[in-house]
Amino acid sequence: xxxxxxxxxxxxxxxxxxxxxxxxxxxxxxxxxxxxxxxxxxxxxxxxxxxxxxxxxxxxxxxxxxxxxxxxxxxxxxxxxxxxxxxxxxxxxxxxxxxxxxxxxxxxxxxxxxxxxxxxxxxxxxxxxxxxxxxxxxxxxxxxxxxxxxxxxxxxxxxxxxxxxxxxxxxxxxxxxxxxxxxxxxxxxxxxxxxxxxxxxxxxxxxxxxxxxxxxxxxxxxxxxxxxxxxxxxxxxxxxxxxxxxxxxxxxxxxxxxxxxxxxxxxxxxxxxxxxxxxxxxxxx
Amino acid sequence: xxxxxxxxxxxxxxxxxxxxxxxxxxxxxxxxxxxxxxxxxxxxxxxxxxxxxxxxxxxxxxxxxxxxxxxxxxxxxxxxxxxxxxxxxxxxxxxxxxxxxxxxxxxxxxxxxxxxxxxxxxxxxxxxxxxxxxxxxxxxxxxxxxxxxxxxxxxxxxxxxxxxxxxxxxxxxxxxxxxxxxxxxxxxxxxxxxxxxxxxxxxxxxxxxxxxxxxxxxxxxxxxxxxxxxxxxxxxxxxxxxxxxxxxxxxxxxxxxxxxxxxxxxxxxxxxxxxxxxxxxxxxxxxxxxxxxxxxxxxxxxxxxxxxxxxxxxx
Numbered sequence: 001x002x003x004x005x006x007x008x009x010x011x012x013x014x015x016x017x018x019x020x021x022x023x024x025x026x027x028x029x030x031x032x033x034x035x036x037x038x039x040x041x042x043x044x045x046x047x048x049x050x051x052x053x054x055x056x057x058x059x060x061x062x063x064x065x066x067x068x069x070x071x072x073x074x075x076x077x078x079x080x081x082x083x084x085x086x087x088x089x090x091x092x093x094x095x096x097x098x099x100x101x102x103x104x105x106x107x108x109x110x111x112x113x114x115x116x117x118x119x120x121x122x123x124x125x126x127x128x129x130x131x132x133x134x135x136x137x138x139x140x141x142x143x144x145x146x147x148x149x150x151x152x153x154x155x156x157x158x159x160x161x162x163x164x165x166x167x168x169x170x171x172x173x174x175x176x177x178x179x180x181x182x183x184x185x186x187x188x189x190x191x192x193x194x195x196x197x198x199x200x201x202x203x204x205x206x207x208x209x210x211x212x213x214x215x216x217x218x219x220x221x222x223x224x225x226x227x228x229x230x231x232x233x234x235x236x237x238x239x240x241x242x243x244x245x246x247x248x249x250x251x252x253x254x255x256x257x258x259x260x261x262x263x264x265x266x267x268x269x270x271x272x273x274x275x276x277x278x279x280x281x282x283x284x285x
Numbered sequence: 286x287x288x289x290x291x292x293x294x295x296x297x298x299x300x301x302x303x304x305x306x307x308x309x310x311x312x313x314x315x316x317x318x319x320x321x322x323x324x325x326x327x328x329x330x331x332x333x334x335x336x337x338x339x340x341x342x343x344x345x346x347x348x349x350x351x352x353x354x355x356x357x358x359x360x361x362x363x364x365x366x367x368x369x370x371x372x373x374x375x376x377x378x379x380x381x382x383x384x385x386x387x388x389x390x391x392x393x394x395x396x397x398x399x400x401x402x403x404x405x406x407x408x409x410x411x412x413x414x415x416x417x418x419x420x421x422x423x424x425x426x427x428x429x430x431x432x433x434x435x436x437x438x439x440x441x442x443x444x445x446x447x448x449x450x451x452x453x454x455x456x457x458x459x460x461x462x463x464x465x466x467x468x469x470x471x472x473x474x475x476x477x478x479x480x481x482x483x484x485x486x487x488x489x490x491x492x493x494x495x496x497x498x499x500x501x502x503x504x505x506x507x508x509x510x511x512x513x514x515x516x517x518x519x520x521x522x523x524x525x526x527x528x529x530x531x532x533x534x535x536x537x538x539x540x541x542x543x544x545x546x547x548x549x550x551x552x553x554x555x556x557x558x559x560x561x562x563x564x565x566x567x568x569x570x571x572x573x574x575x576x577x578x579x580x581x582x583x584x585x586x587x588x589x590x591x592x593x594x595x596x597x598x599x600x
Contacts (some may be wrong), residue, residue, distance in 0.1 A: 021385070024380070024383055024385055025385065025387075028381075028385075028388075031377075031380075032394045035394065035395060035397075035476065036394060036397075038398075038406075038409060038472070039397070041409075041413065053418070056420065056423045056424065056427055098305040099305060101301040101302070101304060101305060102301065102304075102306065105297075105299075105301035105302040106302075109297060109298040109301070110294050110298075111295040111298040111299075112295065114298070117302075117306075120314075121309065124309075124314065124317070126584065126587045127313070127317055128533075128556075128576065128579055128580055128583055129534065130537075130556055130559050130560075130579065131316070131317060131320050131573075131576045131577065131579075131580050132312065132313055132316040132317060132320065133576075134316075134323070134559075134563050134572060134573055135315070135317075135319040135323070136312055136316050137563075137564075138319075138569070139311075139312075154308075155308075157308060158304075158305055158307075158308025158309055158312055158313075160309060160313065163305060188297040188300075192301070213400070217403035219537075219538050219541070220537060220538075224560075224564050234404075234405075235403060238404050239404060239408075239541070239542055242408045242411070242542070249412050249418075252408060252412070256406070256409050259405035260401040260403075260405050260406070263400060263401045264400075264401065267393075267397070267400045271393065274396075274481075
């Protein structure tokens with residue numbers, strides 16, 4: 001009987017479950033839409049004619065994709081794009097390499113003073129960026145690296161945090177693997193490059209994502225270092241675009257959309273590494 | 286390890302360490318020592334005054350200046366968003382730990398503001414907050430008929446902090462620039478890293494604890510306070526400490542992009558103060574002293590963390 005028509009009691013339980021399921025989805029969807037509202041406004045405003053940006057009506061009366069082209073006409077936006085990607089890519093590459101090498105020395109090799117040096121590295125993690133920023137600026141002035149790619153790339157290419165992150169990761173790789181390679185007569189470089197690096201790949205990818213993210217959006221350092229327009233990165237270019245052409249909200253929103261598109265792509269392809277990275281970063285040594 | 290092996294590994298270890306260590310010394314360790322030295326001098330980048338060692342004069346000057354304390358209070362005020370963001374992250378994590386179809390998509394959406402945060406989004410919020418043309422005030426006016434607060438142009442705040450001096454006054458009570466920055470900050474952070482940390486911590490709470498709690502006849506709310514909250518304590522402690530450290534150094538990007546530290550200096554945080562002193566007024570010595578005061582505050586919090594924080598979060 002109950003197989004054909006559920007009793008009221010079964011229905012109650014079913015409805016309760018169903019109801020909670022729908023309620024949870026409703027709450028989540030409402031929250032998500034609220035969170036996404038600023039993004040939505042940005043995208044819609046970027047397609048509007050200027051006079052409609054200030055209107056409450058969310059949809060443009062005419063869609064103007066040419067706003068996006070106009071950004072490239074008014075400012076060297078492609079140049080900013082290139083600068084940001086170029087600097088971030090180099091910093092990421094160098095930081096991963098130098099951090100991995102140091103992490104190898106800290107995690108796989110035994111040498112006198114290792115723990116002292118490592119504690120020194122850890123200790124500097126809490127130093128606020130503003131403390132080192134002023135001396136580093138003075139250093140760049142003396143090395144004549146103001147207003148140059150080298151000045152943007154080199155100081156950012158060494159990271160105590162990256163070293164720490166990769167060391168934690170390499171410690172989880174079983175020592176029997178490199179011991180076996182050492183018995184086979186492999187050099188340290190071979191062990192590092194052919195055994196440890198492939199196994200540390202998830203950690204490296206995590207570090208690469210965070211480094212790229214941080215340097216793509218880096219603001220303070222390029223702001224004080226870069227004077228010429230040709231070397232401006234996206235955040236700096238955006239800042240001056242907003243200050244100098246502040247009234248063209250639709251174009252500024254188009255530029256903002258283009259600014260965050262690479263991030264959204266990176267986000268979609270790298271999600272699973274992100275969570276792991278945040279957790280690794282939270283584990284104190 | 287046998288001494289021979291230790292000796293054998295010393296030379297290659299130095300080889301592997303060297304590139305990173307050089308960078309570390311040149312761009313971190315050296316600058317820290319240099320900065321401490323500079324903070325004891327009157328170094329001015331414009332060379333208008335002769336260089337001199339002046340001992341602790343910078344520190345005494347800044348501790349006695351009204352400016353410094355106003356900006357210190359501003360920094361603290363902006364950190365009031367922290368508890369809201371942390372509580373929100375926890376609530377969101379509880380919601381997002383439900384086993385629902387499509388939950389991963391929601392997690393992704395909520396993380397988006399953190400991942401894309403930066404100058405572009407600050408420029409977006411500046412447009413959103415525009416008191417006469419922005420959509421926030423347009424929506425407020427449409428809903429209530431009131432034209433809405435002046436947001437980034439207003440020195441008002443929800444505590445009623447005075448503008449010229451440290452203190453409270455009823456005249457300044459309202460919604461203003463600092464509150465606008467707090468709202469933006471909460472929006473950026475709520476679904477971000479703290480939420481992910483809470484989510485990971487939630488999945489690690491042993492289910493037996495919940496079963497035991499159920500047998501004891503505890504309700505949902507009771508179970509949260511007697512099981513979930515204590516189990517999450519190490520995560521909460523870590524998040525609070527990290528938020529404090531971040532908050533003390535924070536506010537620079539917002540001030541530079543959105544408000545120029547104004548109106549009337551109300552969104553100038555210590556980080557922005559250091560920037561203006563060093564790179565607009567070229568008082569490198571004084572700016573370095575401020576940065577060291579900030580460093581000392583962060584150091585104290587780190588000590589508290591080492592003393593009371595658990596050595597490791599359980600994952």
